[in-house]
Amino acid sequence: MSEIKALTSLRMIAALLVFFHHFYPFTRTGDVLENILIEGHIGVTIFFVLSGFLIALRYYDKFHDTGLTRAGLVDYYRKRVARIYPLYAFLLITSLFFPLSLLGLVEYSLTQGFFENAKFAGIPTAWSLTVEESFYFLLPLIAMRRTRSKIKAAFPKLLIVTLCLLLLGALIVIVSNVTALARVGGLGFMASSTHMMTYTIFGRFLDFAVGILIAVIFKHSRIRVWFKQRTGRIGAELLVIGGLIWVGIFANVMHINGGYAAAWVFNYGVSIGAGLVILGLTNEQTFLARALSFPLFVYLGKVSYALYLLQATWLFWNVKPENFIIPTASPLVYFILLYTAANLVSALLYQWVETPMRNFILRRTEPSQ
Numbered sequence: 001m002s003e004i005k006a007l008t009s010l011r012m013i014a015a016l017l018v019f020f021h022h023f024y025p026f027t028r029t030g031d032v033l034e035n036i037l038i039e040g041h042i043g044v045t046i047f048f049v050l051s052g053f054l055i056a057l058r059y060y061d062k063f064h065d066t067g068l069t070r071a072g073l074v075d076y077y078r079k080r081v082a083r084i085y086p087l088y089a090f091l092l093i094t095s096l097f098f099p100l101s102l103l104g105l106v107e108y109s110l111t112q113g114f115f116e117n118a119k120f121a122g123i124p125t126a127w128s129l130t131v132e133e134s135f136y137f138l139l140p141l142i143a144m145r146r147t148r149s150k151i152k153a154a155f156p157k158l159l160i161v162t163l164c165l166l167l168l169g170a171l172i173v174i175v176s177n178v179t180a181l182a183r184v185g186g187l188g189f190m191a192s193s194t195h196m197m198t199y200t201i202f203g204r205f206l207d208f209a210v211g212i213l214i215a216v217i218f219k220h221s222r223i224r225v226w227f228k229q230r231t232g233r234i235g236a237e238l239l240v241i242g243g244l245i246w247v248g249i250f251a252n253v254m255h256i257n258g259g260y261a262a263a264w265v266f267n268y269g270v271s272i273g274a275g276l277v278i279l280g281l282t283n284e285q286t287f288l289a290r291a292l293s294f295p296l297f298v299y300l301g302k303v304s305y306a307l308y309l310l311q312a313t314w315l316f317w318n319v320k321p322e323n324f325i326i327p328t329a330s331p332l333v334y335f336i337l338l339y340t341a342a343n344l345v346s347a348l349l350y351q352w353v354e355t356p357m358r359n360f361i362l363r364r365t366e367p368s369q
Contacts, residue, residue, distance in 0.1 A: 006281040008301035009292035010050060015304035017043030018125070019311055019339055025331045032248070035255040042251050042270045044128050045207050047308075049274040051132060052211020053218075055139060060215060063143035064150060073140060078365045080136045084129055085110070086357035087306060087349065092122050095313050102185045116188035116195040124312040127199050134201035135208045142212070154216040158209040169202025198264055206268055210275040218282055227283040236283035243276030299347075306346035306354055316342055 021040030028034070036042075059076060066072060092107060106112050107122040113130025120127065142161055145153070172190045176182040182191040190196055197203030217223060226232035250269030257263035281289045292298075310316060316338070 004282055004284065005298050006284060006286075006289035006292040007050060007054065007278065009294075009297040010278070010281065010301065011047065011304040012297055012300040014043035014046040014050070015307045016339070017041075017046070018308060019342070020335075022311055023316075023338060024335050027331075032252050036248050036251040039251045039255045039260065041260055042247065042254075042267070045267055045270050046247075046274045047128070048131065048135075048204060048207035049211040049214075049271055050278060051135065052208035053215045053275075053278050054211075055136070056143075056212040056215035057219060059139060060143045060212065061150070061219070063140045064145070067144050068140055076140065077136070079362065080133070082358045082361040082365075084132060084305075086361060087354040088123065088126060088129060088309060090349075090353050090357070091309055091313055092126075095123065103187065106187065113199050114190055116191040116199075118187045119195070119199050120312075123309055125308055131199070131201050131204050135205070138201070138205075139212075150216050150220045154213055158213055162206050162209050165202045165205045169196040169200060172196070172202070194261060194264075198260060203264075207271045207274075210271045211278070214275045214279050218279060223279075224282075227285075233283060233285050236280045236286045236289075239276050239280030240286055240288050241280075243273045243278075243280060246270075246273030246276060249273075300343060303343065303346040303350040306349040307342055310346055310349065311342055315345070 017037070017040035019040070020037040021043070024037060024040075026034055026038055028038075062072060063076075088110065089108070103118055103121055106115060106118055107126075110126065110129050110133055112118045112121050113127040113134075138161075142157065145157070169190070170193060173193050173196050176190040181189045188195070190200070223232075227236055247270050250266045250273060254260060254263045254266035254270075257266065260267060280286060281292070283289060284293065
């Protein structure tokens, strides 16, 4: 299926939310919009739901219908590695050089998300890549069972996997604390249930499950035919609007109840709302989909991965209002200048590092005919 431009631009919005969460100097007035932006970490949730949707849209049927063939798995994993690892490794090397330690091994293996005391080591936002690569590993296993009705089978299958991962994660936390695993190197391997729920695939799989379910519904129901009708367009508009309101409500309630660490359960509402928005945006005739198809927004969506990783590195992390104040500049002006600069650097990384390195890996790993 060809690129859905609005969904590419949605990545820009998700990265912008995370940028707000990290950099905007909030006044803490209790305003609803400010509450939502303070909880801008929900951009990561949107990334996860969107990733579940796009990866399932491309690969779910393939693994479901043909099973786990060696050629299929090799092609799948080489494309996933080429997508996330080259830029991450480049930024890690330029930030930390080559740390010869257990922590360095964790960082370069992209497993830091499993360690409570190391989850922000190296590139702080990269904990989410641990979750992402865990999802990449799981998808072929989830999709491979052959059934006649993909839609009817998807929901119970995803629910069972979600519950099993939650139970497995809780068991690993118990074992890690009973044994010495949680204390090895002081890294805190799966050291607490809060960490397990918020920073690992065991608690975050539901985000991807929502995306997978939306992809299966989109591909195997009559919704695409309905979207082409007038009533379908209205329905898609309502999905987008309702989903955005749903995300905002749950982000606001999360903030009121102490933020993501204290009120993580409300993030699951954000996941469902994000799924509704994504499904609605697949109808490219909706107002928001047409607005997000603007070429600049699409391009910013393409560079959003670089922006997401870059914003927490040394290059931007210390450039905060309390450390660097532009004379007479309002917080909003400061934020716009910083966001613009970050996007310019991200665009350079996308053009000169991310894309060339991804293409190089794909060429070098292309199976011989």
